[in-house]
Amino acid sequence: MKVMVCLKQVPHQDARLDVKADGSWIQEDNIKFEINSYDTYAVEEALRMKDKSGAEVVVVSIGPDRVTQALRTALGMGADRAIHVNDPAAIGADALGTAKILAAIAKAESADVIFAGLMADDGNGAAIPPMVAELLDIPSATGVLAMNADGGTIKAERELEGGALEVVEMPQPCLIAIQSGANQVRYASLKGIMQAKKKPVDVKSLADLGLAGSVGGANNKTAIKKIYVPKKGDSAEILKGSTDEIVAQLVTKIKELGLL
């Protein structure tokens, strides 16, 4: 059995994010990056399948040179090999272009189960995983909190609004987009980190995947026009004082506005 994990490297949660002068993206120089938080749960879920049934786990990431670090971390956690798509057109691709790349790799690898995060911490698209499944014409489940593989069938528990759960059943191959908090993510052990140095990271271009000229650039159906931080409203007022004083001021203001 082969399990593929789609892994995105995103700015570290504690990184100070500044928008580039031209508003096209954030300043990436001098900030730390980490594995997208949702994807760490996806890696863990894949490794549990490996522990249980001996599945081969292949981690895949699209991005510049720095992405190698994220892939090495996943290899240190226990993944068997990595594929790194490092191509300028791929890095600037929109969600559909990114999904086409991931689908091409899943097809070439004949992946039985594809794991992804529910969404990316930076782009918040939550679009790529279902797109990958549609492109491959395979079933998918998003927002998965728990799953069980049994004889070619996957049973997955999805989180619904208000904390309710939904159980779905799908044949393999299929795609599972994991919800945050689905499991307890393991750390890469020292032994794992040492072993990871010897594990293969296969660097691919779009041409290697038969996708040269068909994703990114002019193929993007959406273009980022501007990224900006909204201005603070003039009518905003920051209440000052101790918690008790702030609560008292807030209650007075609510009464003044006739809301109570």
Ligand SMILES: Cc1cc2nc3c(=O)[nH]c(=O)nc-3n(C[C@H](O)[C@H](O)[C@H](O)COP(=O)(O)OP(=O)(O)OC[C@H]3O[C@@H](n4cnc5c(N)ncnc54)[C@H](O)[C@@H]3O)c2cc1C
């Ligand atoms: C420099 C730059 C320029 C861009 N220009 C454009 C543009 O012009 N037009 C446009 O529409 N978009 C552009 N994008 C892409 C856009 O910002 C989003 O990345 C894209 O729309 C998808 O959203 P998301 O990354 O939030 O994915 P989501 O759908 O939220 O991601 C969910 C899951 O998909 C998988 N995944 C996502 N990205 C990757 C990856 N790189 N490698 C492996 N797995 C992945 C992960 O499992 C992730 O948890 C650009 C991005 C960059 C960095």
